[in-house]
Amino acid sequence: MEITDIIYKDMEMIYESIKDCFIHTGGHTWLITGSGGFIGSYFLDFIDYCNNNVFYEPDKVICIDNYKTGSISRIKHLLSNNNFQFINTDISKPIELSQHIDYIVHAASIASPTYYRKYPIETIEVNVWGLKNLLDIAKEKNLKSMLYLSSSEIYGNPDEEHIPTSETYNGNVSCIGPRACYDESKRLGETLCINYWKQYGVPIKIARPFNVYGPGMRIDDRRVIPDFFKGAIYNKRIEILSDGSPTRSFCYISDAVTGFIKIMMSDYNGEIFNIGNDEMEITIGQLAEKIAEIVCDVTVIYNKSSDTEYLTDNPQRRCPDLKKARTLIKYNPSVNLETGLRRLFDWYKETLDIEYNQRY
Numbered sequence: 001m002e003i004t005d006i007i008y009k010d011m012e013m014i015y016e017s018i019k020d021c022f023i024h025t026g027g028h029t030w031l032i033t034g035s036g037g038f039i040g041s042y043f044l045d046f047i048d049y050c051n052n053n054v055f056y057e058p059d060k061v062i063c064i065d066n067y068k069t070g071s072i073s074r075i076k077h078l079l080s081n082n083n084f085q086f087i088n089t090d091i092s093k094p095i096e097l098s099q100h101i102d103y104i105v106h107a108a109s110i111a112s113p114t115y116y117r118k119y120p121i122e123t124i125e126v127n128v129w130g131l132k133n134l135l136d137i138a139k140e141k142n143l144k145s146m147l148y149l150s151s152s153e154i155y156g157n158p159d160e161e162h163i164p165t166s167e168t169y170n171g172n173v174s175c176i177g178p179r180a181c182y183d184e185s186k187r188l189g190e191t192l193c194i195n196y197w198k199q200y201g202v203p204i205k206i207a208r209p210f211n212v213y214g215p216g217m218r219i220d221d222r223r224v225i226p227d228f229f230k231g232a233i234y235n236k237r238i239e240i241l242s243d244g245s246p247t248r249s250f251c252y253i254s255d256a257v258t259g260f261i262k263i264m265m266s267d268y269n270g271e272i273f274n275i276g277n278d279e280m281e282i283t284i285g286q287l288a289e290k291i292a293e294i295v296c297d298v299t300v301i302y303n304k305s306s307d308t309e310y311l312t313d314n315p316q317r318r319c320p321d322l323k324k325a326r327t328l329i330k331y332n333p334s335v336n337l338e339t340g341l342r343r344l345f346d347w348y349k350e351t352l353d354i355e356y357n358q359r360y
């Protein structure tokens with residue numbers, strides 16, 4: 001099975017946007033955790049794209065995932081590809097790797113609020129122990145670059161004067177609330193990174209992604225965009241479990257991966273970059289209406305979650321200040337929300353099961 005045309009076109013877009021900063025000609029080895037997840041699998045497809053179209057010698061990739069929330073079916077087209085080695089393991093446990101490694105991406109985590117609240121300890125472990133295991137590997141190898149995918153959630157619930165939010169904002173985060181297992185462990189993860197850079201010279205960079213979405217997101221992921229599509233596609237009904245007023249700024253996956261690679265290929269060790277899309281800050285209510293319009297004949301309803309902690313510490317607004325990324329790494333997101341949502345819908349139409357396809 002090959003990747004869909006939609007994902008292949010995303011690879012072309014990513015390559016077009018990074019080729020000027022990409023001095024890489026192949027023959028390197030990557031270690032990518034969370035390789036069966038939404039963002040990790042885009043990295044795999046991008047390296048495969050470069051192996052087939054750009055590099056003189058293929059890159060090799062060591063792919064680590066325990067499939068806690070990811071899915072092997074998303075990457076099954078690479079399972080018999082000799083340039084990819086798949087290791088099914090929990091990165092929170094120490095691991096020994098004999099190969100030389102040039103690049104590390106830590107994309108393993110439990111990133112969907114529904115699941116990190118269900119597995120809070122595993123979330124802390126992968127964000128902190130998993131990261132520390134990788135930093136220890138990085139310390140031993142003569143690494144070129146390492147990327148930690150932190151999160152905009154480290155900002156917690158910023159007050160109005162810190163919207164848009166820049167990297168210098170220190171955050172407003174509860175250390176004991178239901179979201180703290182994710183937010184606080186991402187914060188400690190960043191502290192670990194900065195100090196491995198300062199103390200051991202590990203060439204680590206940190207990205208803080210703001211609500212990335214796109215093809216490859218499982219429809220049962222429970223984050224807001226796939227959740228709204230799930231309701232719209234299967235029930236013709238989107239249920240909002242708040243008053244719909246909190247805002248988010250969504251970033252299409254090809255823009256985000258472009259930003260991540262630009263950061264990785266830069267010399268900004270020990271630096272942090274917001275990666276997102278600042279074009280539109282949209283309320284959750286407006287997002288639901290937009291998805292309803294794209295899928296057609298869908299009703300939007302407001303309801304209350306049976307989980308009394310569902311909205312506890314839910315950030316009211318999210319919007320990135322991208323000045324640093326625009327200036328230093330020439331990051332410039334280009335896919336607007338309407339286009340990105342339509343691409344995701346097209347991908348769902350192409351990949352979802354027969355029951356769904358019979359309806360369209």
Ligand SMILES: NC(=O)c1ccc[n+]([C@@H]2O[C@H](COP(=O)([O-])OP(=O)(O)OC[C@H]3O[C@@H](n4cnc5c(N)ncnc54)[C@H](O)[C@@H]3O)[C@@H](O)[C@H]2O)c1
Nearest residue numbers: 034036037038039065066067068069070090091108109212
């Ligand atoms: N997608 C976003 O909007 C977004 C926003 C901010 C930050 N991030 C961060 O980016 C990274 C990737 O996010 P994503 O959206 O691809 O998430 P995802 O849930 O789709 O993928 C995470 C992957 O990590 C794997 N994993 C979890 N625990 C593991 C463990 N202990 N050992 C090995 N593998 C493990 C899961 O099985 C899954 O395949 C995460 O660190 C996430 O916190 C994502």
